[in-house]
Amino acid sequence: MTGLLTDADGSPVAIDNPGGTSPFLFVCEHASRRIPQAMGTLGLGPDALESHIAWDPGALAVSQFLSERLDATLFYQRFSRLIYDCNRPPEADAAMPSVSEVYEIPGNSGLTDEDRSARTQAVYYPFRDGLSNLIESRKRAGRPTILVTMHSFTPVYHGKPRSVEVGILHDSDARLADAMLAAADGTGFDTRRNEPYGPIDGVTHTLIEQGLKNGLLNVMIEIRNDLVSDETGQKVMAGYLAGLLGESLASLPQ
DSSP, X not given: OOXXXXXXXXXXXXXXXXXXXXXXXXXXXXXXXXXXXXXXXXXXXXXXXXXXXXXXXTHHHHHHHHHHHHTOEEEEEOSOTTTOOTTSOTTOGGGSOSEETTEEOGGGTTOXXXXXXXXXXXXXXXXXXXXXXXXXXXXXTTOOOEEEEEEEEOSEETTEEXXXXXXXXXXSOOHHHHHHHHHHTTSSSOEEETOSOOGGGTOXXXXXXIIGGXXXXXXXXXXXXXXXXXXXXXXXXXXXXXXXXXXXXHHSOO
8 A cells, every 4th residue: 555544554445245236336435444554533532533424334244235235336435524525526625624513623734735736646646546446447347327316314413303315416427316205105215315415415426427428327325323223224225225226227218
């Protein structure tokens, strides 16, 4: 390894089930709360580093259950979004936030251009290029790809409860999102379009860069994290989402 990461830190990205036969390619940008050894704790205590500001709790576990259930490939990031949020471009302040909700991030305060570049080189480019290369290799092999990015959100944000349970997010291509929302109508979870975030919040970077620009069907899924805090909830949610995705795929023109 070079730069910010050491050999002990390992790769910034991981791939599960690369030979999966499903057209769905799951991506989890906020899978981990790990901090590279060189970065210490960013000046944060354990509570902050275990909270949603550092990662998307439950998102990777649900993604792995979906990967297994659907025989799909899963590509994910291995370090905390506090080091670099891989769902943001390098020029975005939110890529390396100095404040997240009620928490100040001392280790992200006053970053120089060199600091930002080091993090971008170490974390974002391997994620971006690794995912791009994976999509290209599937294309060369004649394998269809449907991009599904997986996230979770906190049930209370800035003191305000959120009643939405599952968000189906999209940017300018709403085909898969429309089909999933139609399939979700009348089901057991409160499932809504572009909630609790949407394109205006800058959360569709991966969809744009890896989905829209490659002409792929794509969608971003947000799960309220209290629903996936244990294995039972994670499996229930994976089953629900697998059903929505399967029904949606069957309803779309081939």
